[in-house]
Amino acid sequence: MLLGYEAVQSVAFRNSLFExxxxxxxxxxAYMPSSQLSFDYPSSETLRVKLSGEWQISVGLPSDNxxxxxxxxxxxxxxxxxxxxxxxxxxxxxxxxxxxLIKECGKRNIRVNRQSLPExxxxxxxxxxxxxxxxxxxxAPIAIPLLERAGDKVLQIQAxxxxxxxxxxxxxxxxxxxxxxxxxxxxxxxxxxVQRCGAxxxxxxxxxxxxxxIILAFVGTIQLQLFxxxxxxxxxxxxxxxxxxxxxxxxxxxxxxxxxxxxxxLGLMQANEEIDAFKTLxxxxxxxxxxPRVLALMIxxxxxTLYADFMGILGGFFVSTxxxxxxxxxxxxxTQSAVxxxxxxxxLAHSFVFGIIIGIAGCLRGMQCARSAEAVGEAATSxxxxxxxxxxxxxxxxxxVCQVLGV
Amino acid sequence: xETISKPVIQVRDLGLSYDDYAVMRGLNxxxxxxxxxxxxxxxxxxxxxxxxxxxxxxxxxxGEVLYEGVSFWQQDEDKQQGIMRRLGILYQGGALWSSLxxxxxxxxxxxxxxxxxxxxxxxxVELKLSLVGLSGYADFYPAQISGGMRKRAALAxxxxxxxxxxxxxxxxxxxxxLSARSLxxxxxxxxxxxxxxxxxxxxxxxxxxxxGDNSVLLDADSKSMIAIGNxxxxxxxxxxxxxxxFLTRGEKTSLPRLPTxxxxxxxxxx
Numbered sequence: 080m081l082l083g084y085e086a087v088q089s090v091a092f093r094n095s096l097f098e099x100x101x102x103x104x105x106x107x108x109a110y111m112p113s114s115q116l117s118f119d120y121p122s123s124e125t126l127r128v129k130l131s132g133e134w135q136i137s138v139g140l141p142s143d144n145x146x147x148x149x150x151x152x153x154x155x156x157x158x159x160x161x162x163x164x165x166x167x168x169x170x171x172x173x174x175x176x177x178x179x180l181i182k183e184c185g186k187r188n189i190r191v192n193r194q195s196l197p198e199x200x201x202x203x204x205x206x207x208x209x210x211x212x213x214x215x216x217x218x219a220p221i222a223i224p225l226l227e228r229a230g231d232k233v234l235q236i237q238a239x240x241x242x243x244x245x246x247x248x249x250x251x252x253x254x255x256x257x258x259x260x261x262x263x264x265x266x267x268x269x270x271x272x273v274q275r276c277g278a279x280x281x282x283x284x285x286x287x288x289x290x291x292x293i294i295l296a297f298v299g300t301i302q303l304q305l306f307x308x309x310x311x312x313x314x315x316x317x318x319x320x321x322x323x324x325x326x327x328x329x330x331x332x333x334x335x336x337x338x339x340x341x342x343x344x345l346g347l348m349q350a351n352e353e354i355d356a357f358k359t360l361x362x363x364x365x366x367x368x369x370x371p372r373v374l375a376l377m378i379x380x381x382x383x384t385l386y387a388d389f390m391g392i393l394g395g396f397f398v399s400t401x402x403x404x405x406x407x408x409x410x411x412x413x414t415q416s417a418v419x420x421x422x423x424x425x426x427l428a429h430s431f432v433f434g435i436i437i438g439i440a441g442c443l444r445g446m447q448c449a450r451s452a453e454a455v456g457e458a459a460t461s462x463x464x465x466x467x468x469x470x471x472x473x474x475x476x477x478x479x480v481c482q483v484l485g486v
Numbered sequence: 487x488e489t490i491s492k493p494v495i496q497v498r499d500l501g502l503s504y505d506d507y508a509v510m511r512g513l514n515x516x517x518x519x520x521x522x523x524x525x526x527x528x529x530x531x532x533x534x535x536x537x538x539x540x541x542x543x544x545x546x547x548x549g550e551v552l553y554e555g556v557s558f559w560q561q562d563e564d565k566q567q568g569i570m571r572r573l574g575i576l577y578q579g580g581a582l583w584s585s586l587x588x589x590x591x592x593x594x595x596x597x598x599x600x601x602x603x604x605x606x607x608x609x610x611v612e613l614k615l616s617l618v619g620l621s622g623y624a625d626f627y628p629a630q631i632s633g634g635m636r637k638r639a640a641l642a643x644x645x646x647x648x649x650x651x652x653x654x655x656x657x658x659x660x661x662x663x664l665s666a667r668s669l670x671x672x673x674x675x676x677x678x679x680x681x682x683x684x685x686x687x688x689x690x691x692x693x694x695x696x697x698g699d700n701s702v703l704l705d706a707d708s709k710s711m712i713a714i715g716n717x718x719x720x721x722x723x724x725x726x727x728x729x730x731x732f733l734t735r736g737e738k739t740s741l742p743r744l745p746t747x748x749x750x751x752x753x754x755x756x
Contacts, residue, residue, distance in 0.1 A: 263598060268585065348583075348584075351579055351581055351584070352577040352578070352579060352581035353581050353582070353583050353584070355543055355577065355581065356575070356577060356581040356582075356583070356643075358542075358543060358570075359541050359542065359543065359570055359573060359575050360570070360571070360594075360595050360598070361567040361570050361571050361598075361599075362594075362595075362598060
């Protein structure tokens with residue numbers, strides 16, 4: 080009884096000592112697995128592989144290098160057999176070892192006698208060693224020449240432009256049908272989209288616009304206070320917000336918010352074959368899905384921009400009166416005299432164009448979406464990138480035209 | 487005197503491809519009115535691509551598809567739309583419009599093409615939903631019902647305009663055996679009720695033998711059809727090991743010849 084207790088104590092002590100040395104890195108050798116691999120030669124031509132202990136991935140596996148070196152060093156070996164009598168537990172670890180051994184033997188024309196292996200292992204080995212017919216649709220070229228790659232890229236860009244112009248053509252047809260009262264779309268859907276593009280975006284537009292107004296006021300102060308001309312902050316904030324910043328910031332917000340949402344929504348409909356269902360029913364998806372979205376943005380973007388202008392001016396007003404000590408009435412009078420009606424029209428023109436850009440970019444990427452979850456994500460990302468890039472380009476163009484026209 | 491039914495859908499020397507990669511070529515078969523025609527074959531053999539060519543979503547690279555003698559792909563867009571309005575399609579995932587209720591899904595094609603007043607549309611919607619066993623579900627959204635019910639609702643939409651040609655893309659996929667069986671029975675009932683030409687794309691053997699009057703077996707390796715005929719006849723008469731393998735789930739490559747008790751035409755391995 081005492082002996083039994085001592086034995087248990089001894090094993091427990093050894094285990095805890097081993098754990099301690101292992102954790103502290105005092106043990107130089109790697110963790111010793113309980114599985115064991117040894118060899119002997121019943122005859123000069125036969126290698127017997129002795130498997131014992133627990134061959135499990137969770138407790139570690141012995142290196143198979145020694146076994147393979149036996150095969151390499153002894154050229155007389157023509158057969159490999161197994162002695163699994165000491166084998167306790169096994170899993171994929173043992174199978175992967177056996178599979179590698181069988182393949183190595185195959186390369187050296189050495190026969191593997193698997194008769195002594197447990198039945199379960201043998202069944203799994205048969206399954207793993209089945210030859211699978213792999214059908215390759217096309218031979219993949221090893222290396223595509225630079226010129227060919229460049230050509231492919233040009234063709235891809237061309238196809239992209241063709242697809243864009245086709246889409247723009249479809250939208251033009253849908254709008255012409257809308258103007259002639261023939262377009263088919265659901266009023267309820269349109270109203271819901273208008274709400275999403277308008278009222279639902281007010282919170283975010285408020286926050287960003289107020290902050291932009293505050294930033295403009297602070298940045299303007301740095302230079303203007305050198306001349307004691309802080310009151311001109313009202314002019315800077317007012318003109319910048321109304322003429323361009325209100326529209327640009329609203330455009331960027333709506334690209335990320337609504338453009339991405341349109342792309343994901345239509346992309347998912349594409350993946351779920353809902354777009355195909357429209358086509359086969361003879362309903363134009365552009366008319367039913369795209370046109371209401373673009374129209375909603377065209378209508379709501381100018382209103383959102385007006386609101387953003389107001390909130391931006393409010394932000395500048397707050398900084399100027401609270402932090403810089405400017406007279407509130409004077410600030411408002413300056414804003415009123417500085418911001419001309421032409422600035423407002425230019426800002427609204429920007430927003431109208433941005434509405435079209437965001438709507439088209441979002442819907443185009445959604446309609447081009449492939450049929451997978453990954454593609455839906457890519458469509459949303461691509462819609463935002465396309466919309467923001469196009470907004471910046473459009474801003475530059477409109478600014479240039481205004482400069483040339485002297486407005 | 488036996489009446490010989492005239493084929494209402496004919497596929498002649500049809501070839502399909504994705505860019506430069508040929509999917510299928512040399513397809514020839516015809517479908518009669520009041521017949522269930524099964525397009526069968528292993529995964530990736532081109533069944534769904536063939537379906538797209540039949541329903542006007544993918545143009546073939548060669549050959550033609552004729553609806554009542556009119557070549558679909560040689561018509562202008564307006565005439566193609568006219569033919570497409572006579573098709574009812576049950577997509578693999580149902581493809582119900584997720585933002586609309588089941589009733590609105592079924593009503594949309596009716597509002598667009600049928601000359602009915604709103605109360606009449608509602609009555610027809612209720613009828614179609616009852617036909618597929620979904621009476622009372624008109625106000626539910628697709629996300630609120632089970633997969634089997636979504637398939638049924640999609641079928642109600644597919645038959646909204648009483649189509650002359652109905653297509654089913656893998657109707658049993660994603661359904662439990664009982665729901666799949668009940669959908670098969672529904673397809674058989676619709677065949678008797680609507681007297682339409684029905685094409686079913688599937689690889690479910692139970693469905694194939696339950697509903698198929700006629701069938702074609704597509705083969706991915708040869709990129710062509712390898713057998714045409716009644717599925718049971720094919721099982722009994724075909725000497726092609728690929729056909730036997732497919733129809734016995736790979737359990738056999740040849741079968742002893744048995745006297746046939748077919749319902750449809752003669753099977754023929756190609």
